[in-house]
Amino acid sequence: MRLTVNGAQHHLxxxxxxxxxxxxxxxxLHLTGAKKGCDHGQCGACTVLLDGRRVNSCLILAITQQDAEVTTVExxxxxxxxxxxxxxxxxxDGFQCGxxxxxxxxxxxxMLDEAGKGWPSAVTEDDDLLSDREIRERMSGNLCRCGAYPAMVPAIRQAAGR
Amino acid sequence: MKTFEYRTAAGLAAGLEPGAVFLAGGTNLVDLMKLGVATPDVLVDVNRLPLHEVSGLPDGGIRIGSAVRNSDLAADHRVRTAYPVLSQALLAGASGQLRNMATTGGNLLQRTRCRYFMDATMPCNKHRPGSGCPARDGDHRNLAILGGSPACVATHPSDMAVALAAVDAVVQVDGPAGQRSIPVTGLYRLPEDTPERDTVLEHGELITAVDLPALPVAARSTYRKARDRASYAFAAGSVAAALRVADGLVADVRLAFGAVAPKPWRAYVAEEALRGQPATEERFRAAADAELAAARPLRDNAYKIALIRNLTAAVLTALAEDVR
Incomplete structure (x- = not known):
């Protein structure tokens, strides 16, 4: 089967x-950036981009994604x-153990791409889709056992150009 | 995980051989396969079937292809304006990553998160018929107060399905025996003594679409979910509601409860108690109680009665105030 990762096509x-x-x-493929945390879609450590959309790679069978473009942190x-x-x-300093x-x-x-397309979240009340409250809700699928969340919010806010 | 054969679906009505199951987003099925609770011999991938569109229906309603992803559906402009309860329910469920994979059909057909069902080493009448139910005397804090049986008190975990039940959605099904339409309220079976079957679907039947009828009252609708943490958790209780008030009286109302039963619980008794009555918090509370009179809570889940009563009163009061 084939898998396209970070622009390179691989044959497995x-x-x-x-x-x-x-x-x-x-x-x-020895791309060990994406992590196996819970392996059940509950922690988000395995998140990659599939055709630009964020997904949990632990709940997707590789064989189903032969036509997709996968982007990992690498x-x-x-x-x-x-x-x-x-x-x-x-x-x-948006991390502790990493x-x-x-x-x-x-x-x-x-998430920033989703907000850029105007997608709402569970806390959306107005046109501000990237308030700190929005960032927290939209990132709730990623757990951090060190509790580095307070530093991730401004990190993401900065990347959003705010 | 048990080994299986993988292939892509040949067509809508192609059916399934014994031991085969359909694979859509996989967010629940692949997990259950890892846990050894789902052990299919064949996985038939339906993701390449032409079921990815949201389109208008002649009556003014909309048709949602069963492969439309939860995130795309929640963001759909028609859904957000004509059926806000559905968009809100979708966004209240799971995480951004899961909503990007999970499909409309798959969300409906996800299995209970009862811990005994999810653990292949435990007895469970749903995953191993006849093996018993440890939940009745065990951990049942988030299990059913309505619709359960001695054999099973599982709750259906979907938020989306609660909203769909409230707005009279209809599931379109295709299979070897032909096409048929099933209201979402009639899709799920109560467990009785055969809890292994969640729905009325026959083996090989595929959900192709979910139709939302034109329903003016749904434009003023909302979903509220109570859970153990602020986000990314299954409901302890939830309410989907739509309300139209005229001259201070309830002109039309739709109400469904989540996380209290083996299916999204359409609150027909409460709706009937409210029609034509004054739109007051007192009446809303009494209507919820009328519906919940049938509740049979277990040792540790009676809190859901008060939770649903309060959610119902709060949600309908907010909708009524919005109107005035």
Whole structure:
């Protein structure tokens, strides 16, 4: 089967159909940025972008995504030139241990795109889709056991240009 | 995970061989396969079928293709203006990542999150018929107060389905025996002594669309969900409501409760008690109590009665005040 990740096409020979996208990335392509936290779609550490949309790669079978473009944290920015969300996390110290960070960053990128399209959230009351309350609600699918949330909010706010 | 054969669906009415199941967004099915609770021999991927559109119906309603993702549906302008309760219910559920994968049909057909059902090593009449139900005397804090049976007190976990039940949505189904339409309120079975079957669908029947009828009262509708944390948790109780008030009286009302029963619980008794009555908080509370008179709570979930009563009163009062 084929898998397109960060712009490069890979051919995975003899891949077991049970292999999740997360395991294909980590164990077969050795892209270990996306993390296996809970492996049940409850923590968000495995978040990647699938055709630009944020998803939990632990709940997706790799074999179903042969026509998709997958972007992982390894595909963001360039050496010495981080993605604005990565820069925001650096500037605001948006992590402690760092385990959830690749998922947080991919999720934030997908989230900013959703807000940019005008998608509402459960707390939307007006046209301000990126207030701190909105950022917290929209990022609620990513857990951080260190509790670095207070630094992630301004990191994401900065990446949003606010 | 047990091994399986994977293929893409050949067509809408192609049906399924024994041991095969449809795969849509996979957010619940793949999880249940990892847990060993779902053990299909064949996965038939329906994601390439042409079921991804939201379109208008001749009567002014809308048709939602069953593969439309929860996030796309919640953001749909027609849904947000004509059926805000549906958009709000979708956004109250899961996370941004899950809503980007989860589909309309798959959301309807997700299984209960009862901890005994989710644990393949535990007895459970739903995942292993006849093995018993530890929930009645065990952890049932979030299980059913309405519609349960001695064999099963599971709750249906969907937020979306509660909104769909409230607005008279109709499920379109295609299968080897032909097409049929089923109201969302009639899609789910109560468990009785066969809790292994969640719905009235036959093996091989595929949900192709969900139709929302033209329903003016739905333009003034809302969804409110109570849960253990601020976001990203299943409901402890929820209410979907639509209300039209004229001259201080209830002219039209739709009401459904979530997280209290094995199906989204359309509150027909409460609706009937309210029609033509003064739109006051006192009446709203009494109507909820009329519906909840049938509740049979277990040791640790009687709190849901007060929760639903208060949610109902708060939501309908807010809708009524909005009108005046």
């Amino acid at each position: 020979v003899g891949l077991d159909p049970r292999t999740t996208l997360l395991d294909a990335l980590r164990e077969h 595909g963001l920015g360039r050496r010495g030139e981080p993605h604005p969300v990565q820069q925001g996390f650096l500037d605001h 385990y959830c960070t690749p998922g947080q960053i991919c999720s934030a990128i997908g």
